[in-house]
Amino acid sequence: MEAAMAARMRRRAGLTGLLAAGAATAGGAAAQAPAAPAKELILYHLNQPGGEEFRHYRQLLRNLRNHLSVLPQGGYDLRVVMHGAGLGLLRLAARQEPQIAATVDELKLAGVRFEICRITLRLDGIKLEELYDATEDDLVESGVGQVARLQHRGFAYIKI
Structure with missing residues (x-):
């Protein structure tokens, strides 16, 4: 039971890391090119x-x-x-x-x-x-x- 819970926690931590990396990449791209005002x-x-x-x-x-x-x-x-x-x-x-x-x-x-x-x-x-x-x-x-x-x-x- 503890092994299953530990595996779930590792998966969640991995997903959190992926999401954080994606947000950092997106934030970096946004910082490089300012968004044009929307029409x-x-x-x-x-x-x-x-x-x-x-x-x-x-x-x-x-x-x-x-x-x-x-x-x-x-x-x-x-x-x-x-x-x-x-x-x-x-x-x-x-x-x-x-x-x-x-x-x-x-x-x-x-x-x-x-x-x-x-x-x-x-x-x-x-x-x-x-x-x-x-x-x-x-x-x-x-x-x-x-x-x-x-x-x-x-x-x-x-x-x-």
């Missing part, structure tokens, strides 16, 4: 129509601009995932209202990514060319799937 991960979910005079889209764009004004330059990954009626921002509003188009341009230049649901395009018969300043690189397979994927990766979820 803020932000997801705006857009799946509703713009409303009268595109008021909803205008409010979304205003919130995006305000949000960017308090983020460190380059310290974020900000995305607008659009599906369903949300595609009206690029299909209708930005094509009909120069001010909305200019704001979309400004946000894109600041690094905001507008991600478009491929399923919505297919089901609603929308051609990519109908959307303001949209390319194949902007497409995601599923808007809802992309929202879930980004949330799983730690993106803060914002619905306006």
Whole structure:
């Protein structure tokens, strides 16, 4: 019985030593290379129509601009995932209202990514060319799937 207990104690001591050695190695690596500040991960979910005079889209764009004004330059990954009626921002509003188009341009230049649901395009018969300043690189397979994927990766979820 004492032999079994002594063997268990040696195993525990060995594991403790391994853990301590691993922590020391990890601590040494961390001391050599300071960690870069983490980027803020932000997801705006857009799946509703713009409303009268595109008021909803205008409010979304205003919130995006305000949000960017308090983020460190380059310290974020900000995305607008659009599906369903949300595609009206690029299909209708930005094509009909120069001010909305200019704001979309400004946000894109600041690094905001507008991600478009491929399923919505297919089901609603929308051609990519109908959307303001949209390319194949902007497409995601599923808007809802992309929202879930980004949330799983730690993106803060914002619905306006």
